[in-house]
Amino acid sequence: MRLTKFTDLALRAVMRLAVSDEGGALPTTRKVAEVVDVPYTHMAKVISRLQHLGVVEARRGRGGGLTLTGLGRRASVGWLVRTLEGEGEVVACEDDPPCPLRGACRLRRALRDAQEAFYATLDPLTVDDLVASPTGPVLIGLVGRGPK
Numbered sequence: 001m002r003l004t005k006f007t008d009l010a011l012r013a014v015m016r017l018a019v020s021d022e023g024g025a026l027p028t029t030r031k032v033a034e035v036v037d038v039p040y041t042h043m044a045k046v047i048s049r050l051q052h053l054g055v056v057e058a059r060r061g062r063g064g065g066l067t068l069t070g071l072g073r074r075a076s077v078g079w080l081v082r083t084l085e086g087e088g089e090v091v092a093c094e095d096d097p098p099c100p101l102r103g104a105c106r107l108r109r110a111l112r113d114a115q116e117a118f119y120a121t122l123d124p125l126t127v128d129d130l131v132a133s134p135t136g137p138v139l140i141g142l143v144g145r146g147p148k
């Protein structure tokens with residue numbers, strides 16, 4: 001199973017925000033994009049979605065920037081990935097033309113179960129868990145290669 005690029009970028013963003021020093025300058029969308037090495041426009045869409053989900057908030061004014069909300073910090077990675085990936089199946093049984101087996105396919109059922117097992121593996125993890133060593137220290141050290 002392969003995650004969409006959008007979900008991958010969202011996970012990179014929340015991991016970067018999870019290692020922000022609350023007492024220091026908060027990162028902007030542009031800074032997060034630079035650090036995780038993606039175009040600003042892609043990251044802006046990702047941050048907007050994460051704000052709608054209540055995972056990220058933007059603080060305005062001096063010292064403003066992006067921060068994880070309490071929900072974002074405690075959120076289950078399984079929930080976040082499920083939400084971002086949507087309800088889609090891993091195979092396109094209902095495409096045009098649809099697969100003739102779709103009404104009675106044991107493979108389809110098995111793939112749904114496998115997909116659910118994939119998400120269930122991520123359920124016990126929080127965003128904070130993802131930035132434990134060695135990931136967190138590496139994230140803090142990333143400075144990016146400049147604007148894209």
Ligand code: SF4
Pocket residue numbers: 091092093099100101102103105106107108111
């Ligand atoms: S064979 Fe089964 S899993 Fe594959 S496309 Fe057809 S219905 Fe879906």
